[in-house]
Amino acid sequence: MLRFVRRRPYSILALVLACLLLAGAVLLLTLGPQDKISQAACDRIQLGMTEDEVEGIVGERGKGWIGTQREKGKVWLDIDSGILEVGFSRRTGRVVSKAFTPLPRRSLWQRLRRRLGL
Numbered sequence: 001m002l003r004f005v006r007r008r009p010y011s012i013l014a015l016v017l018a019c020l021l022l023a024g025a026v027l028l029l030t031l032g033p034q035d036k037i038s039q040a041a042c043d044r045i046q047l048g049m050t051e052d053e054v055e056g057i058v059g060e061r062g063k064g065w066i067g068t069q070r071e072k073g074k075v076w077l078d079i080d081s082g083i084l085e086v087g088f089s090r091r092t093g094r095v096v097s098k099a100f101t102p103l104p105r106r107s108l109w110q111r112l113r114r115r116l117g118l
Contacts, residue, residue, distance in 0.1 A: 036060070037078035042100035045086060049095045054086055071096055079103060080111055 036059040044057050051074070058076055076084040080103075087097035106114075 037076045037081050037084050039100045039102070042084055042098055045095060045098050047095050050093060051088060054095060058084065073097075080106060080114065
């Protein structure tokens, strides 16, 4: 073993660095910011809430509006978790419906690339 260390000290250094990078990537994905667009967020939204109360739970403004004559809906999308749709009464402006649709789970590599902006 000593002979290998003396001959290839850079190989060991490269191996240690690769392990540290991998551990950092796993920590980033597991301990990083949690998705606010989730089934748990949908469960916390109650019928009768205002748009501001919903945005307080979700933490951001919706990405778009959909609607019918009776209700208008707001949509939130997170490609790592799913789509949250909340319907508001056109008359009162309060929540009348809500739904969360999970998206297929992305691979560890895809989620890491997205978090790093690659």
